[in-house]
Amino acid sequence: MAAPGRKAWVLSQEAFDKLLAHLNPDRERAGGAYEMLRLKLTRLFEWRGTTSPEDMADETIDRVARRLLEGVEITTGDIYLFFRGVAMNVLHEYWHRQAEHPEPPPPSPPPPAERLLELLEKAMESLTSEEREIVGQYYQGSKLKDSRRALGIRLDLTPNALRIRACRARDKLEAYVREHRAAET
Amino acid sequence: MELKTDDEKLLVRYLLRELSHEEMRPLEERLLSDDEYFEQLSAVENELIDSFVRKELSEPERAGFERAFLVSPPRRERVEFARALLSGRPEIQAAVARSQEKISFWGAVRAFFAAIQPAARFSLSAAALFLVAGGSYLVVETFRLRSQLVPIRRGLEESQAAANLARELERQRQLSAQLGLDLERDRRERNQLSQELQRLRQGPSLVASFVLTPGLLRAEARSKRLVVPRGASSIRIQLVIGNAMDYSSFRAAITTVEGNEIWSGDQLNAQTTHIGKAIVLNIPAKLFSSGDYIIELWGTTKDRHLVDLESYQFSVVKR
Numbered sequence: 401m402a403a404p405g406r407k408a409w410v411l412s413q414e415a416f417d418k419l420l421a422h423l424n425p426d427r428e429r430a431g432g433a434y435e436m437l438r439l440k441l442t443r444l445f446e447w448r449g450t451t452s453p454e455d456m457a458d459e460t461i462d463r464v465a466r467r468l469l470e471g472v473e474i475t476t477g478d479i480y481l482f483f484r485g486v487a488m489n490v491l492h493e494y495w496h497r498q499a500e501h502p503e504p505p506p507p508s509p510p511p512p513a514e515r516l517l518e519l520l521e522k523a524m525e526s527l528t529s530e531e532r533e534i535v536g537q538y539y540q541g542s543k544l545k546d547s548r549r550a551l552g553i554r555l556d557l558t559p560n561a562l563r564i565r566a567c568r569a570r571d572k573l574e575a576y577v578r579e580h581r582a583a584e585t
Numbered sequence: 586m587e588l589k590t591d592d593e594k595l596l597v598r599y600l601l602r603e604l605s606h607e608e609m610r611p612l613e614e615r616l617l618s619d620d621e622y623f624e625q626l627s628a629v630e631n632e633l634i635d636s637f638v639r640k641e642l643s644e645p646e647r648a649g650f651e652r653a654f655l656v657s658p659p660r661r662e663r664v665e666f667a668r669a670l671l672s673g674r675p676e677i678q679a680a681v682a683r684s685q686e687k688i689s690f691w692g693a694v695r696a697f698f699a700a701i702q703p704a705a706r707f708s709l710s711a712a713a714l715f716l717v718a719g720g721s722y723l724v725v726e727t728f729r730l731r732s733q734l735v736p737i738r739r740g741l742e743e744s745q746a747a748a749n750l751a752r753e754l755e756r757q758r759q760l761s762a763q764l765g766l767d768l769e770r771d772r773r774e775r776n777q778l779s780q781e782l783q784r785l786r787q788g789p790s791l792v793a794s795f796v797l798t799p800g801l802l803r804a805e806a807r808s809k810r811l812v813v814p815r816g817a818s819s820i821r822i823q824l825v826i827g828n829a830m831d832y833s834s835f836r837a838a839i840t841t842v843e844g845n846e847i848w849s850g851d852q853l854n855a856q857t858t859h860i861g862k863a864i865v866l867n868i869p870a871k872l873f874s875s876g877d878y879i880i881e882l883w884g885t886t887k888d889r890h891l892v893d894l895e896s897y898q899f900s901v902v903k904r
Contacts, residue, residue, distance in 0.1 A: 440617055443627070446659050447600060453659060472879075472898070478843050480618040484610075485844010489881065493891060500889045516669045539635070540673050558742075567628040574666050 415465040422468060422479055437461070437480075441487060450494055460487045516577070523576035530555070531569040538566040590753075596629045601649040611763075634667045777871060793870065794821040796860055797880065799895040809899040817870045823863040824882060824897055826855060832884030835864050836891065842877045842898075873901045 420430035423437065441460055445453035463486050468474070474482050524532055537551045538544070552562045598604050599612055616623050636642050637650050654660040795811045813820060824837070838849040848868055855862045864882065880897040 436620060436623075437617070440623055443623075444613060444616065446657070447602075449602065449653070449657050449660075451658060472842055474842065481614055482842070482844045484614050484617055485840060485846070488844070488846070489838070489840075493883075493893070496891045500891070513669070516665060517672070517674055520666075520669050535670075539670055563628050564624050567624065567631055570631060570670070571627070573670070574663070577666060578662070 411462050411465055412469075415469040418468045419461070419465040422474065437483065441483070444487060445491070448491060450491070456487075456490050456494065460490050463490070519577045519580050520573060522580075523573045526576055527569055527572060531565075531572070534562070534566050535569050535573070538562070539570070591757075592753075593625075593629055596626050597633060599626075600630055600633055601646075601653045603649065611760075631667075634664055635671060638664065638667045638671055791817045792819050792821050792867075793817040794823070795899075796823045796825065796863070797897040797899055798825045799897055809897075811899055811901045813870055813873065813901060813903045815904045820868045820870050820873065822866045822868065822880070823858055823860065824866065824880065824895075825860060825863050826882070826895065827862075831886060832892070833887050834885045835894075836883040836885065837864060837866060838881050839868070839872075840879050840881070842879060847872050847878075870903075873903065875901055875903050877901075 420427060420434060423433040424430035438457055438461060441457035442453045445456045450456055460483065464479075464483055467482075467486075524535070527535065534551065534555075537547045548559070548562065551557075552559055555562065555565075557565065595604075595612070599609060604612070616626060633650065634654070637647065637654070642650060654664060791814065793811070793813050797809060811820065811822075832855075834851075835853040835855065836849070836851050837853060838846055840846045850866065853864050853866070856865050858865070866880075877898065877900050880899075882894045882897070884892045884894050886892060
């Protein structure tokens with residue numbers, strides 16, 4: 401979804417390279433920083449209640465890349481502030497469109513519970529055995545406090561480190577389920 | 586839902602969309618630049634969703650959650666996923682259990698020995714005995730070294746916890762100091778506004794006038810320098826546009842190159858000037874300091890769509 405407006409601008413290789421260079425001078429690390437930034441922008445738009453957070457994240461990245469290609473100079477320390485500023489512009493345009501012509505949320509009936517469980521079971525197989533153990537003990541069962549404490553001791557992790565590991569494993573499961581649901585629709 | 590720190594309470598309020606725009610701004614800027622903070626927010630969000638699914642939220646929290654989470658399809662999907670994950674269904678338990686399956690070790694050893702010749706069996710047994718003796722020595726030595734490690738590890742954990750606490754205290758102190766500065770700045774701006782209003786009422790004001798054409802190239806922008814003389818109360822900027830026929834009105838916003846918006850205007854109309862069709866903006870001069878700025882221009886079509894049109898970059902030099 402490109403916001404209606406000036407001719408749709410396509411992210412060229414040159415613009416992408418310039419954007420990566422601004423994120424990190426090391427190209428490999430820049431790639432990781434780009435993926436993380438895209439994820440953060442997607443989640444930000446999701447937290448702000450929009451219906452197409454991924455498209456809006458891509459629109460934001462495209463606009464910043466275009467600015468950089470056109471010669472706007474941003475220091476590395478400021479680039480995340482710049483991204484937020486552009487993201488707010490994209491968000492304001494979205495709100496304006498919604499106010500003028502409210503879009504109904506795209507039809508996404510929840511999958512039958514059984515299908516969701518099938519996908520989740522398959523997703524578990526894509527985790528490492530340690531990740532499966534973490535998911536099993538962190539989220540399942542009735543005495544979670546006890547099982548989480550025991551799990552942390554066994555894996556030699558602080559409570560916060562265990563929490564983050566559980567969150568990462570859960571994110572992998574959600575991503576698997578989301579991709580396979582999208583492929584089915 | 587049990588929350589550990591004030592920071593986490595702030596994150597929950599953000600997720601439930603209870604924060605003002607100004608409160609959200611420093612939080613979102615930190616999310617984009619700080620990976621650990623982003624992961625912390627993701628973890629808090631998961632726990633909030635889980636608390637909702639387990640019906641552990643208070644009534645106001647539940648109502649806030651439904652308002653914030655159940656109106657957006659991506660967020661509804663996350664709630665459905667959490668229901669499946671926390672369901673404790675046998676299929677999920679089986680997947681976890683498969684990671685913990687072990688074959689019987691002694692069964693495998695017995696099968697191996699049964700299959701080989703007696704002479705080889707004797708040699709292997711002698712070798713095994715030697716290995717056991719050597720292994721016992723290693724085990725004793727390992728226990729001795731581990732017992733030396735325990736106090737060292739404990740000391741490290743304590744100093745790490747102390748360091749984490751000191752970092753958190755420092756961050757809170759900085760946040761508090763920043764809030765104080767913001768408040769003081771707002772007070773000063775309010776005073777300046779009152780003085781400005783009084784001065785405007787008293788006498789004629791000096792207006793600085795400039796014309797801008799579209800384009801964002803840095804080299805061009807340098808030539809678009811707006812020199813604002815001392816005493817100018819407002820700046821009149823004429824934005825040259827091409828075809829104004831397709832739009833019933835226009836919107837403009839002025840931001841710094843860092844993305845901070847300093848001014849915006851809606852329902853603007855194109856005027857015929859000596860340079861052609863232009864949008865004329867009258868901006869209080871005090872909103873600008875010396876630096877680089879970008880004006881974004883949108884057009885509103887007859888069927889009320891907002892169309893992103895042009896960008897104008899320029900530098901301001903205040904005398």
